[in-house]
Every structure is written in structure tokens, then in C-alpha cells.
Amino acid sequence: MTGTLTLLRFHLRRDRLMLTWWVLGGVLLYYSQAVSTDSLYATQAELDRAARGIKSNVAFIAMAGPARALDTIGGQVAWQAAAFGAVVAGLMSMFLVVRHTRAEEENGRDELVRAAVVGRYAPVAAAALVVVVANVLLGSLVAASLLSYGLPGAGSWALGLAAALAGLVFGAVALVAVQVAEGSRAAVGMTCAAIAVAYLLRAVGDTGDGALSWLSPIGWGQSMRPYADESWRPALLSVAAVVVLAAVAVRLLDRRDLGSGLWATRPGPGRGRLGSSWGLAWRLQRGSVVGWLVGLLLGGLAFGSIGDDVGDLVGDSSFSQDVFAQGGGSIVDSFYATLAVMLGLLAAGFTISSVLRLRGEESDHFAELLLSTGLSRRRWAVSHLAVAVIGTVAVVAAGALGLGLGFALVTGDVGTAATFAAAASAYVVPALVLGGVTTLAWSLRSAWARAGWVLLVFGLVVLLFGATLQLPGWLMDLSPFNALALVPAESFSPGPWIGQAVLVAVLGIAGIAALERRDID
Amino acid sequence: MDTVIDVSGLVKRFGRSTALDGLDLRVPAGEVHGFLGPNGSGKSTTIRVLLGLLRADGGAVSLFGRDPWRDAAELHRRLAYVPGDVDLWPNLSGGEIIDLLGRLRGGLDESRRADLVERFELDPTKKARTYSKGNRQKVALVAALAADVELLILDEPTSGLDPLMEAVFTDCVDELKDAGRSVLLSSHILAEVERLCDTVSIIRAGRTVESGTLADLRHLTRTSITAELAATPTGLERLEGVHDLAVQGVRATFEVDTVHLGDALAALGGFGVRSLTSRPPTLEELFLRHYSAEDPA
Ligand SMILES: Nc1ncnc2c1ncn2[C@@H]1O[C@H](COP(=O)(O)OP(=O)(O)OP(=O)(O)O)[C@@H](O)[C@H]1O
Numbered sequence: 146m147t148g149t150l151t152l153l154r155f156h157l158r159r160d161r162l163m164l165t166w167w168v169l170g171g172v173l174l175y176y177s178q179a180v181s182t183d184s185l186y187a188t189q190a191e192l193d194r195a196a197r198g199i200k201s202n203v204a205f206i207a208m209a210g211p212a213r214a215l216d217t218i219g220g221q222v223a224w225q226a227a228a229f230g231a232v233v234a235g236l237m238s239m240f241l242v243v244r245h246t247r248a249e250e251e252n253g254r255d256e257l258v259r260a261a262v263v264g265r266y267a268p269v270a271a272a273a274l275v276v277v278v279a280n281v282l283l284g285s286l287v288a289a290s291l292l293s294y295g296l297p298g299a300g301s302w303a304l305g306l307a308a309a310l311a312g313l314v315f316g317a318v319a320l321v322a323v324q325v326a327e328g329s330r331a332a333v334g335m336t337c338a339a340i341a342v343a344y345l346l347r348a349v350g351d352t353g354d355g356a357l358s359w360l361s362p363i364g365w366g367q368s369m370r371p372y373a374d375e376s377w378r379p380a381l382l383s384v385a386a387v388v389v390l391a392a393v394a395v396r397l398l399d400r401r402d403l404g405s406g407l408w409a410t411r412p413g414p415g416r417g418r419l420g421s422s423w424g425l426a427w428r429l430q431r432g433s434v435v436g437w438l439v440g441l442l443l444g445g446l447a448f449g450s451i452g453d454d455v456g457d458l459v460g461d462s463s464f465s466q467d468v469f470a471q472g473g474g475s476i477v478d479s480f481y482a483t484l485a486v487m488l489g490l491l492a493a494g495f496t497i498s499s500v501l502r503l504r505g506e507e508s509d510h511f512a513e514l515l516l517s518t519g520l521s522r523r524r525w526a527v528s529h530l531a532v533a534v535i536g537t538v539a540v541v542a543a544g545a546l547g548l549g550l551g552f553a554l555v556t557g558d559v560g561t562a563a564t565f566a567a568a569a570s571a572y573v574v575p576a577l578v579l580g581g582v583t584t585l586a587w588s589l590r591s592a593w594a595r596a597g598w599v600l601l602v603f604g605l606v607v608l609l610f611g612a613t614l615q616l617p618g619w620l621m622d623l624s625p626f627n628a629l630a631l632v633p634a635e636s637f638s639p640g641p642w643i644g645q646a647v648l649v650a651v652l653g654i655a656g657i658a659a660l661e662r663r664d665i666d
Numbered sequence: 667m668d669t670v671i672d673v674s675g676l677v678k679r680f681g682r683s684t685a686l687d688g689l690d691l692r693v694p695a696g697e698v699h700g701f702l703g704p705n706g707s708g709k710s711t712t713i714r715v716l717l718g719l720l721r722a723d724g725g726a727v728s729l730f731g732r733d734p735w736r737d738a739a740e741l742h743r744r745l746a747y748v749p750g751d752v753d754l755w756p757n758l759s760g761g762e763i764i765d766l767l768g769r770l771r772g773g774l775d776e777s778r779r780a781d782l783v784e785r786f787e788l789d790p791t792k793k794a795r796t797y798s799k800g801n802r803q804k805v806a807l808v809a810a811l812a813a814d815v816e817l818l819i820l821d822e823p824t825s826g827l828d829p830l831m832e833a834v835f836t837d838c839v840d841e842l843k844d845a846g847r848s849v850l851l852s853s854h855i856l857a858e859v860e861r862l863c864d865t866v867s868i869i870r871a872g873r874t875v876e877s878g879t880l881a882d883l884r885h886l887t888r889t890s891i892t893a894e895l896a897a898t899p900t901g902l903e904r905l906e907g908v909h910d911l912a913v914q915g916v917r918a919t920f921e922v923d924t925v926h927l928g929d930a931l932a933a934l935g936g937f938g939v940r941s942l943t944s945r946p947p948t949l950e951e952l953f954l955r956h957y958s959a960e961d962p963a
């Protein structure tokens with residue numbers, strides 16, 4: 146264990162910015178629920194009405210969790226944020242663990258560290274400690290922020306503790322995954338799958354007799370009943386899980402060779418069929434395309450299955466009118482118009498990450514080898530961009546299909562379902578605009594590649610808070626998602642849509658031209 | 667086509683630091699050219715400029731008589747490159763990568779591919795993530811050597827190979843030489859350079875400090891002399907080209923610039939030579955002298 150503390154200090158230094166963002170984002174997730182619930186429901190009567198609406202809608206319960214004390218602000222916050230907060234804490238822990246274990250082994254830095262005076266377990270212990278620090282920070286800041294908002298003490302601490310414990314459990318899962326998996330990408334996939342399964346188990350459990358929820362770390366947190374007569378015992382389950390998983394991880398660490406997983410990598414073909422940059426781009430991205438496709442389909446289904454019972458959910462307050470009744474029209478239309486934008490923003494996450502594959506290929510030095518062959522920069526870039534474009538079309542279509550299908554299954558109203566699905570499909574264009582911005586930024590300078598993510602977060606802020614914050618219209622329209630009509634609450638106007646499609650082409654062409662003028666790392 | 671690579675006065679800056687500062691490099695067709703220099707002197711940077719990955723800030727660069735920045739992809743069909751650090755897609759097998767690179771270069775020679783895989787004892791079915799550094803290098807080497815190209819650009823290709831594999835590599839370069847191919851070989855392994863290269867260029871801090879055949883370069887260096895004489899020698903320090911002179915009684919040791927060797931021997935003759943050992947400069951000394959910053963050539 147020698148050297149653990151030195152490594153820990155080093156990691157914390159290196160991660161301080163990233164950690165700040167994760168923790169702030171997590172805290173904001175909880176805090177904003179308190180603010181928005183307060184502004185969504187102007188009176189207690191409205192809140193009571195919403196509570197009844199939620200309780201009677203299975204889809205809501207499945208999405209967020211069991212309905213408890215929903216006629217209080219605290220109960221609403223816990224219901225809305227606990228499951229998603231647990232997922233955020235889990236993802237944060239997973240990234241930290243992978244970053245400081247397998248990723249380090251893969252880039253060879255781990256060998257350097259081990260060559261110094263460092264115990265065999267020091268790297269893994271340091272990674273685990275980073276996760277502990279991050280989750281303690283997250284949990285206590287969540288509790289403190291809710292306390293400062295004026296919510297009851299016990300509930301706030303229970304909610305903060307639930308988030309931190311979920312983070313620790315999934316961090317421990319990731320610690321096992323990095324011992325077992327073939328590589329860091331596979332470890333990320335395994336941990337994400339574990340988080341998804343935990344989420345699904347509690348979704349099914351919460352809508353039924355609750356038994357399955359007891360198999361889910363997310364369910365354990367919700368069983369602590371924040372703001373609804375807290376019960377602290379489920380916390381012991383999480384602690385026990387962390388201890389067991391950590392012990393398993395250490396045992397596995399003893400059995401594997403550094404740099405490789407416990408499961409030996411299966412051999413591949415001795416001869417290759419890959420013969421073009423198109424084939425290579427698809428081969429490298431197909432896993433992520435399929436993952437996003439399934440994700441958006443499920444997300445669309447979840448949104449769609451809320452059905453037309455949204456009137457109670459959306460109160461009469463000005464905030465709820467701002468968010469969900471943008472553009473006027475019936476409340477159901479407005480609600481689904483907003484959800485369609487949300488799906489589009491999610492799909493843009495795929496578009497951006499797909500374009501950024503180019504940056505990854507460059508920084509991993511694969512591009513150097515490829516571009517020393519007869520492959521031109523343009524063809525190399527276009528092949529990945531083609532996957533990004535076609536993938537975006539497919540992912541948006543999956544989201545729209547899910548939305549329509551979910552709505553049609555719950556309400557039986559196929560005509561309206563088709564309208565909603567069509568509305569969601571239109572957001573393929575703004576998603577591609579974000580991809581185009583990413584392309585151009587990366588082509589100008591590879592360090593600017595994250596510009597697309599900034600625009601995505603901006604789009605989310607505009608959607609959720611733009612009206613409440615009374616942002617000027619021109620500023621909000623900088624988000625391509627905001628610049629389009631809110632169909633079906635408003636009627637579709639092809640002008641801006643076609644304009645954005647042209648913009649996509651311009652950004653793509655400018656990006657490739659810029660790429661042909663700069664140095665390749 | 668008699669000159670494959672022709673670089674003169676090449677300048678490359680990264681922000682405010684200057685990596686290449688007027689570098690010259692000429693490789694005639696059919697020659698194996700050694701490219702030497704201390705760490706960070708700019709070898710890999712020069713190669714990246716030659717490949718059109720980096721844009722030159724000044725000077726003239728021509729590859730097969732054309733501009734590698736403008737015509738990169740077209741020129742690349744005539745060459746193959748092995749980078750200094752070979753990074754490969756972890757999920758692809760070695761065989762897949764060899765075939766992919768080969769096809770992107772415009773096809774590879776099947777029988778040579780099979781032959782090379784066997785000689786380098788490479789298991790092409792393994793996924794790249796499981797290859798050691800040396801094995802990753804072999805993948806890139808097999809892909810490059812199996813390509814039917816006029817020029818090979820190799821950046822420290824043997825830095826991860828064991829001595830047995832290094833010998834295989836040496837044989838492969840000999841075969842290339844016999845086939846009339848040109849090779850630019852960057853290396854820190856002097857024995858390898860001595861064994862393979864017709865001519866060398868030595869660079870330091872982004873500038874070419876020496877270029878020519880090894881025999882030419884040797885001529886520019888010093889020979890060590892130890893002599894036992896009949897009388898105590900005097901005045902040796904005044905001879906041109908004599909360095910590090912030490913006289914202990916009748917015994918004199920010194921180094922002399924090889925061009926002035928004749929004069930020094932004549933002077934020693936005047937004191938009656940009882941015994942004399944002379945050692946020609948080793949390559950190590952040659953390079954150390956060119957590499958060290960205090961003693962510009
Ligand atoms: N992308 C870059 N950005 C900034 N500086 C760079 C970059 N690439 C190279 N350099 C600098 O240029 C100089 C030359 O580096 P280069 O890699 O060409 O050296 P080298 O001769 O290949 O060294 P070695 O023998 O260690 O491989 C170094 O000082 C290096 O730090």
C-alpha cells in the first residue's frame with residue numbers, strides 16, 4: 146500500500162476540475178428539483194392534485210420510484226431526484242475508477258508508477274479513495290444544499306447519504322469490472338449495464354410488490370424513505386455490498402495480470418476483411434450506435450407511456466407553464482412537444498460522441514498510421530462523419546418510434562401518437578447542427594473539440610430554464626433546438642428547419658477544409 | 667528519379683518552440699539512409715513533415731519530387747511507414763490490421779505477407795490489446811515490408827524487438843536493398859546503422875550537423891595514440907590537431923584528428939618509437955562527439 150496517499154493526492158490534483166463538475170452537476174440535480182417543484186405548484190391544492198396524479202400513473206412510478214410523501218416538497222425532490230441522482234453518482238464513480246486503473250494500465254503510465262516505490266495495491270487503493278472522496282463530497286453537499294433550501298434535516302441527510310452510497314456501490318462494481326473486463330471500454334460497458342439493470346429492477350419492483358427493488362442499489366437508497374419517515378437500515382445493505390465487492394475486486398486483482406482482464410481476450414481472425422475507411426469507421430462505432438439506439442428507444446417508450454394523463458402532473462404555476470406549455474395549444478401537445486426536444490437533445494449526445502471518435506483516433510495515434518497510407522484526410526473524416534449522420538438519423542428515429550409506440554400503447558390513440566413521433570423526428574437536424582459544430586471546432590484545433598458538449602448543455606438549460614430566467618430570444622435561439630417551432634404545440638415551419646440543414650452541410654464542409662490545413666497530432 | 671527525399675532548410679515550430687531549425691536531408695534512390703540524433707532532436711518531426719501530417723513553416727520539402735503536404739495520399743501509395751510508437755486498435759487482430767493497412771496502401775504481396783508473418787513469429791490472430799510493444803511493432807513492420815512500395819520510412823523500428831527479431835529485420839532490409847528500394851531509417855542502435863546504412867545524416871537540435879558515408883564521417887574524427895618513445899617527447903602540444911595530450915616520461919598518449927594523423931606520426935618518429943598502438947574511432951565516439959552540445963562539429 147506504500148505510496149497510496151501520494152497517488153491519491155496526485156489523482157485529486159489531476160481530477161479537480163472534472164470532480165468539481167460532476168459534484169456540482171449532481172448537487173444541481175437535487176437542488177433544482179426543490180426550486181422547480183416550488184415554482185411548478187403554486188398552491189398546496191395543486192401539489193396534492195399532482196401527488197394523486199403521480200400515484201395513479203404506473204409509468205411515473207416506473208421512471209422515478211415509489212410514490213411517498215409526494216404532497217410535500219421534500220417528498221417530490223426525493224421522488225424526482227433519487228433514482229437519477231444514484232445513476233449520476235454511479236457514472237461519476239465508474240469514470241473515476243476506470244480512469245485510474247485500467248485506462249492507466251493501457252496507456253502505460255501505470256508501469257511508470259509501479260516502477261516507483263509503490264505497493265501492489267496502491268494504485269487500486271488510491272482509485273478507491275478518490276471515489277470515496279468524490280461521493281462523500283457529493284452526498285454532503287446534496288444534503289447541505291437541501292438543508293439550506295429549508296427542507297427537513299433527516300430527509301436531506303438520508304437523500305444525500307443514499308446518493309453517496311449508490312455512488313460507492315457502483316464504484317465498487319466498476320472496481321470488479323476493471324479486473325474482469327478485456328479493456329477499459331469493456332469495463333465501462335459492464336458497469337453501465339449493471340447500473341441499467343439496477344434501474345430496471347427497481348422500476349419493475351416499484352410498480353409491483355416491491356420485492357425486486359430490494360435487489361437494486363438504487364432501490365436501497367429509495368427504501369431509506371427520505372422525507373417520508375426515514376429508515377436507516379437499508380444503508381447497511383449498501384455498506385455490505387461495497388465491502389463484499391471491494392473484497393472480490395482485491396481477490397481478482399491477485400489473479401490477473403496487469404494490463405489484461407481475468408477473462409482472456411478471445412483471438413480474432415488471422416486475416417481481415419476490413420479494406421476501407423468506411424468499414425473501419427463502422428467497425429469502430431457499431432457498438433456505440435447500437436447502444437444509443439436501444440437507449441433512445443427505451444427512453445422514447447418511457448416518455449410515451451406517460452400517456453395523456455399529464456394535466457395533473459403539470460401544475461398551473463408559471464414555471465410549469467414556462468416549461469411544458471411553451472407555444473400554447475393543449476397541455477398534452479405542449480408536454481410532448483417539450484419531451485420531443487428532450488429526445489432530440491439526448492440524440493445529439495450520440496452525434497457529438499460519434500464525431501469525437503475522430504478526435505479519439507487522432508489522440509490515440511491511430512490516425513497517424515492510417516494517414517500514412519493512401520487514405521486521404523478527407524476520406525478518413527468523411528467515413529466517420531457518415532457514421533455520425535446515419536447513426537443520428539437512426540437514433541432519432543428510434544426515439545421517435547419509442548415515443549409514438551409508448552403513447553399509442555397507453556392511450557390507443559394512434560393518430561396523435563404518430564403526430565408526436567413526427568415531431569420528435571424533426572430534431573434530427575438540430576442534433577446534426579451540434580455534430581457540425583463539433584466537427585468544425587475539432588478541425589480547427591483538436592483541443593476545441595468539446596465545444597459541442599457546451600452547446601448541448603446550453604440547449605438543455607434553455608429548454609428547462611430559458612423562459613423562467615427570461616433569457617432574451619436571440620440568446621435562446623443560439624440553441625438550434627430552440628430555434629425550431631415546438632411541434633405539435635406550434636405548427637411546423639419549414640424555413641428554419643431547412644436553414645439548419647444547410648448549416649449542417651456548411652459546417653461539415655468548412656470542418657473538412659479546416660482539417661486539411663492543420664497539423665495532425 | 668534519382669532523389670527520393672530532398673529536404674533543405676526545413677523549419678517547424680510548435681507554438682514558440684522551434685523543433686526543426688533549417689534541417690537538410692537528402693536520400694538518393696536505392697539507398698539505405700541512417701537518420702541519427704539525440705532524443706528530441708527532431709527525427710520524428712521531420713518524418714511527420716515528410717508524411718504530410720505536419721505542415722512545414724519554412725524550407726523546401728520534396729518527396730519523389732513532389733510536395734508531401736499537397737499530394738500526401740497519392741504519394742503514400744509509393745511508401746510505407748512504421749511509427750516510433752506503434753499504437754493499434756485494441757479490438758482488431760494483428761492480421762486484420764495488416765490487411766487493412768495493406769489494402770489502404772493499394773494492396774500487399776500475399777506471399778511476402780505469409781513469409782514475413784512466419785519469419786517474425788507473429789501470431790496474427792491475437793487482438794492488438796494483448797500484443798506486447800515488440801509485437802505491435804512487428805504488426806506494423808509486416809504491413810510495411812509486405813507492401814510493394816519504393817520507399818520505407820522507419821522510425822526506430824527495432825526499439826522493441828529482441829535480438830533474434832532484430833536479425834530478421836536486418837535480413838529484410840538487406841533484401842530491400844537488393845531489390846533497389848530506398849529506406850530512411852531513424853535509429854539509436856549504432857551497430858544496426860553501421861551494418862545497414864550506406865549513408866547517414868546526424869542531426870542535433872533540429873539542424874543537420876553531419877551527412878555522408880560512414881567512411882567520410884570517420885575521417886572527420888580522431889584516432890587515439892599511445893606511444894613509448896626512446897626520449898621524452900617535447901613540442902607535441904604544438905602540433906595541429908592534437909588533443910588531450912598526456913606525457914609521462916617516455917610515454918605519450920593523445921588523440922589526433924584523423925586528417926592530421928600523418929603529421930603526428932612523423933613527429934613521434936623524431937623521438938624514436940619503441941611501441942605504438944593506435945585505435946581508430948569507434949562509432950560510439952563518433953556519435954557522442956556529434957551529439958554532445960558543448961562540442962559543435
Ligand atoms: N506536437 C508537438 N507539440 C509540441 N512540441 C513537439 C511536438 N512534437 C514534437 N515536439 C518537440 O519537437 C522536438 C523534436 O521532437 P521529435 O519527436 O521529433 O524528436 P526525436 O528526434 O524523434 O526524438 P526521439 O529520439 O526521442 O524519438 C522535441 O523538443 C519535442 O518536444
Ligand SMILES: [Mg+2]
Pocket residue numbers: 709710711750821
Ligand atoms: Mg522520435
